[in-house]
Amino acid sequence: MTTNRYYRGPPSDHFDGTRFFNPDHPNTDRSLVDLLRWRFDGERSAWPSRVPGRTVVPATRVDGLTVTMVGHATVLIQAAGLNFLVDPVWSDRASPLTWAGPRRVNPPGVALEHLPPIDVVLLTHNHYDHLDIATLRTLWSRHRPRIVAPLGNDAVIHRTAPDIRVETADWGGRVDLGSGFVVWLHPANHWSSRRIDDRRMALWCGFVVETPAGCLYDAGDTGYGSGAIFRAMKDRHPPLDVAILPIGAYAPRWFMQPQHVDPAEAVQIQIDCGARQALGVHWGTFRLTDESRTAPRHALQAELVRRGRPADSFLALEPGDAWTLA
Secondary structure, three states: OOOOOOOOOOOEOOEOOOOEOOOOOOOOOOOHHHHHHHHHHOOOOOOOOOOOOOOOOOOOOOOOEEEEEEEOOEEEEEEOOEEEEEOOOOOOEOOOOOOOOOEOOOOOOOOHHHOOOOOEEEOOOOOOOOOOHHHHHHHHHHHOOEEEEEOOHHHHHHOOOOOOOOEEEOOOOEEEEEOOEEEEEEOOOOOOOOOOOOOOOOOOOEEEEEEOOEEEEEOOOOOOOOOHHHHOHHHHOOOOOEEEEEOOOOOOHHHHOOOOOOHHHHHHHHHHHOOOEEEEEOOOOOOOOOOOOOHHHHHHHHHHHHHOOOHHHEEEOOOOOEEEOO
């Protein structure tokens, strides 16, 4: 009998006692045959080996709400004097290896040494392009942030970094940070693994962050599915000022659709959750799938035109870009 190496808890509507799953959603598991079909029958677009990047030095604290793109899914959120990092990855590769795996093509938009004091780190799931132990060790030694993650990811981190304190919660869990700051763990249609034998043994999520300066949503990695999890936010949280949504790593669709939205589906998520502004992440830094580096940005722009939506209502962020709530 297979046992879960990261989490022990009672079964639920998204946990069968051993593995987590996405209720009422297509299976995200892929077979070796599927993987080989993708790798050998697909058409991978070429990526540049390096792209010139812009680096910025953020303010130490912000009274309002500012989101700064670091790269891929890593964003710095500064709200009402508190500083958050989501899925911090500063390593050169999104991989368990330092010499192989997807390599960063542009530098982080904020250098590690230029980060403001980090109060909170939010981890959406344990894939290597989102959970980077080397970066977490550096952040822990320099900032001692409060780290919040979905169930089981504390054990993932503690396997190699046992001194780092991690708080975990289930979907729907509420983490009160005090002074009007609340973090909610929201469902996502995705999966997890760090090795070949631990698929879906740790939970994945998105985050809704309520702050005195505004309310925001970071979807993490997700497929669209029925869209029910995104429409549900309108009933559970204050109106969203901004949604941070993935727009890349979506091709080919037959392989990626259950786990990663494409730009058209990301626009639909913005509509479903009612966010006034959307910011596109998870593109242009690590070559993970078949589309070209800039295809997500172009596809997003085309979808906004097709739907008659303002071009600035959904911005595809490059490293170093910053958005501030007016």
